[in-house]
Amino acid sequence: MTQAAKSRARISPKGEVSKLVAAGSAGATKTGKAARLPSGSRNSFKACRKNVINAQGAESRATARQVLPANEKSLEENTVHLTRRTVLGGLATATTLASPSILRAQGRELVMVGYGNESDAPLIAAGEELGRRNPGISLRVIGGLSAEALAQIKAARGDSPYDLAVMGSPAIINALAEDVLIPLDFSKIPNSGNVDPRFMPYGYNVGQPIWFEGIGIAYDTSKIANPATTWAGLWSGEYNGRIGMCRPQSNLGLGVLAATCEAFGMPQDDMAFALNKWQELDPLVGRSPPLLQQMIERGEVDLAPLWHVNTALAAGAGLPIGYVKVTEPGPLMLPTNIVHFVNTAEGTADLVHEFADILLTEGIQKMAGSAPIYFGTVVKGVPVAPEAAPYVPSTMAELDSTTSLDWPIFAPLRGETVETFDRIFAA
């Protein structure tokens, strides 16, 4: 081995490996066999390796005599003396490094089906409050239809990808038919006692009503001066060919059909009667409430039954759209509820109850009832925001006459009604 190779071996921090390489290089260079062997040959590699080992064997002992004293000195200098301080310091460092993992392990994320628009704001605010009360807990709100959530749970054979949802009363009836809800324990929701008693039945003993949406008539103020104020008034002949309606797959469409039955003295589940009555109006049909709202905005229809929230949002954007709180029956409302899905993680139930309780606090209710959300409050004593007054029952007379529909008798007919609708309107 050359002096330079020995020197490299001594100062190399890689120790034995470096020495082997250094010795191998020297040996191979000395014999010169590696360069003459065919490249790519396995035999040539074996021969090369043998040369390296032989070269190391011949000279390594002599090199070791010079290396060892230096290594011993180095070992002495680098020995760590364990004291109480070093142990405590090590533990503190390890804890600091591991803390994100520990926190993640203790943290939990509730996943809920929300609205997917600005109406999610009170849900998010309540989720943040839940997180403050329960460190490590967070809420993820996923926009979507409750019907789609039910279909996903059904597809997953009951293994719900969601912990909870906001759900209208008719969807609760469908969810109960699919057996995918766990009833809430209202004794664990103290603020439930502050809810106006007329709303509680629409949770059907499984969901907690948190706010409501009204069904009325939205109209283009530039085209209609005096819109109908009762449901039967739509059949005056003035609105034929100018009116829009929503498909009965939506709660809005289904509810309007039931209201039509009620207005003409028929049972609310006589959907064939209601559909035939609507056919008389030669309506343009929106596939969903937001699409129906857009049809009014684009001037394709002059008026249509619509959720008060959709109307308020369109009017809030400066469009010439007015709203009538239609009566006989009405003003109509549909409560929205918090529901808890089956087969969610252990311990979720307490958090869902606490979340529902937070949603019923005055602060969240005021937030949900003001622009740009406009939900109707279900909690007693929470005043209606001035900007929401044209859309939700605000006077005592309106509040007293506010009613809903007998959803359990016609909500299960949704599929059948959609088919009848298609036979009449789409075929």
Place this chain on the structure above:
Amino acid sequence: MAEAAIHRRITPPGFGEQVADALLSGRGIWPAVPAIVVLTVVAVIPFAILLSLGFSDFEISRGAIVSQTFSLAHLTNALTDPLYWITFQRSMNLALSTTALCLLLGYPVAYLFLTGGRWTKRLILVLTIAPLLTSGIVRTYAWLVILGGRGVLNSALLQTGLIDQALRIMNTHWAVLIGMVQIHLPVMILPLIAVMSRHDSRLVEASENLGASRIGTLRTVILPLSVPGIGTGSALVFTLTYTTFVVPQILGGGNYLNAATMIYEQVVFSLEWSKGSVSSLILMVTCLIVLVAIALLTNHFTKWTKGHDA
């Protein structure tokens, strides 16, 4: 080189090399095995489960199916229901007319690509591919802006005095057809360009040198040679159009029902999965029938072309 080749012959390849050789040789189905496994897991098995629901009555407990019995009632009900016939007939008409319109509009573009200069070709490629870079939903919504009651088209017609009342185009079959053609046109043009630009341009020159007119060359040389492109483009456009959901949903309005929207509503809103399953089966079978017809016609005309070549 020779030494290395001799060495390869002497040293037998290891198992790993043998597997890699088999995969890369292109023989048998081995190269497609990963794709087959993935498709089986994510498509075939779920679809089989879905189809099984169409042939059974089942009970649900806590979201899970607890009992299932075989039944043909859902299939027979669907096949005897006029609503299904009307809906599938409408979907078929829409898909066939979209395919025909895409071919009529796309073929001249592909021909221009074949005969045009370098910049023309680049422009056509950019214009064809650019719409594919945006979402189909966005492109469909653009038609709302154009075709709506207060849209660009109606405003222009009203301002020029050609009409005195806005036309109702939105929420009609025509709106869906217009949207379908625009959305799927690139899918027709790209296979046509791929096939037509592969052919030897000397064939066209020979045809013209032999005295054929441009129309004659198009009819007797270019058109027969582009039959595989027509077949591929038609198959793709038909499949996408027949099974599409977004365009009818947005442009057709609530009165418009095609097969895909019907299935969506049966599965999501009505939660009647047996009906949705049977509808899916009918959609798949009818789609396959048309695809087989397109394949047979393509083969027939391609053989005819080859016969002339020979």
